Amino acid sequence: MNALLLRDMRLAMRAGGGLGLSLAFFLIVVVLVPFGVGPEMGLLSKIAPGILWVGALLACLLSLDRIFALDFEDGTLDLLATAPLPLEAVVSVKSLVHWITTGLPLVLAAPVLGVLLGLQSDAFYWIVLSLLLGTPALSVIGTFGAALTVGLKRGGLLLSLLVLPLYVPTLIFGAELARRGIAGMDVGTPMSLLLGITFASIALLPFASAAVLKINLR
């Protein structure tokens, strides 16, 4: 498992790994919103948690098809499937790598982009916290979508159509957590529900993803 983790991390870090791509996309989404809704800082800071969440979600989506596509093309995935390591573990490692290379940078970049949207400094804490708790679920759910579409020639668009509805609960609770935290309201309910989704996805979805991969590799 460690070897696989290191290999995937190395591949992602190297040139062409697309590490910076999601970050750049996130930046562009956040920059485009003020052009669309106008430069009024009051309005922007009000919708900032939502923009950051939707932006992070889209940036996450962008890199999903890389999770399995390259390994599928060169046959690595077949080797991994026949390796002694259970496929569920392989899938979990892949999700983890996706989170480290996509989710974590997004979390760290969010406060910087929050400045562009006129967020107050005490709001940063809630943005980072909600994204930190929510992005692992995005990676795990996305891995399931990537496993579903791995064998398809033009899977990209289909992948978004499949994955985005699955993202709805995470987005709702994540953005709600950030919004309530910033407004100074009680955050217990959205926080525990967001954590519930994240942990349940991490615990259960790898089995579904592995099952789907096995079908696709048949």
Place this chain on the structure above:
Amino acid sequence: MSLWEYANPVKFLSFSGKIVPWFAAGAAFFIAVGLYWGYFLTPDDYKQGSTVKIIYLHVPAALIAINAWFMMLVASLIWLIRRHHVSALAAKAAAPIGIVMTLITLITGALWGQPMWGTWWAWDPRLTSFLILFLFYLGYVALWAAIDNPDTAADLTSVLCMVGSVFAVLSRYAVLFWNQGLHQGASLSLDKEKNVADVFYQPLLMSITGFVLLFVALVLIGTRTEIRIRRASALLARERG
């Protein structure tokens, strides 16, 4: 005589061929009577005027839209557990019907909401849940359409249906939490007192019965078509090979 005998496509075709006309005729009868009764023989509501009559399309369509997904879930489970092709094809046949019913619900709801709530659309929990259900249907149908190998497609869509069901239910409650609603509570329920007056209730029941029969008939026809397509492609493959 067990239900599983109809998992045999030949038996299924001959049996469903016999019952489809009955279901179709029943659907036509009940929908015609229910709608005619509802539209022309019931009084206007004292508050909502004649707009109340959209209920005869809106409620049955919503009922079918949700239960079609549930039927797909059961059919997917049967396919995954017992590998009966008819079951997978029935799930495939039900999805487009679910899409249409969801659309009918959303459109009739918008038509009713405009005069009553003063808006075509509100981000109300029920409305939003239906929109999300619509997206789930779209994804399901798109996945079926994208995969060439029928068995792989059946497997993948079954798993998607199961995972999707969990997330659809989650979304339903997430949306409830996210925004308090404008939509009235459930009009019909089995265990509570009914809150629809009898004059509207009876034609509504007729209409619902008609829609259920229509759904069964359409699923059977769709499944029969899928089986025949499968058979035709097998014959073509044999001729070529």
